[in-house]
Amino acid sequence: MILAGGENRRMNRPKAFIKIGGVPIIERQAAVLLGGGPKKGAGANGEAGAGVFDELLVIAKDPAPYEALGFKTLPDDPEFSRLSVPLVGIYTGLKAAVNGHILAVACDMPFISGKLALRLAELGLGHDAVVPVTGGYKEPLFTVYSKTALARMRDALKGGRLGLHRLFNDLDVLYVYEEELKRYDPGLLSFVNVNTPEELDIAESLARRRQERRF
DSSP, rough: EEOOOOOOTSSSSGGGGGGEETEEEEHHHHHHTTTTTTSTOSSSOTTTOOOSSSSSEEEEEHHHHHHHTTEEEEEOOOTTTTTTTTHHHHHHHHHHHHEEEEEEEETTTTTTTTTHHHHHHHTTTTEEEEEEEEEEEEOOEEEEEEEHHHHHHHHHHHTOOOOHHHHHHTTTTEEEHHHHHHHHHHTTTOOOOSSHHHHHHHHHHHHHHHHEEEE
């Protein structure tokens, strides 16, 4: 599940379509998660074509631009669409998912690792959520969520408890720390995001260095 419903205040354009290394972030993500996505070979971590999941949902306030690229796209659940918080998008996608577990990914993370995504999915069985922790920070937007969490998510939304970190207190959460994360993503680049023009410059520099190392 790619969450593309942010306000984009600091970038003034939809972050999912920002190009890193000449490829929109959302297409880089799809290439890793689905094994090519709409445009083959657009992967970020040398994992394009491998594929991890059998379903990809995009959650966006305006589905049209994503549907035009071939993505199955859903607007926020109408019961909570007035709330502009990530929990609404996660709840929406988890409700609609075919599978019992789903990986939530923010649309501004250009270097996600399929190997790490698969490991988190493997760990997800038997838990409401599997949450990476980097630098002491819980990463709720590269996290596996289970349908067993839906009722508590809905209760939280109805009660105005909108923060994901607060939600974790009510769930059976398995936290995964850096030692384990680095086994699958040594540089922890999955957690790089692009929220500002400065972070975009950093991401472009990373993409160039990664490309140069391939040749």
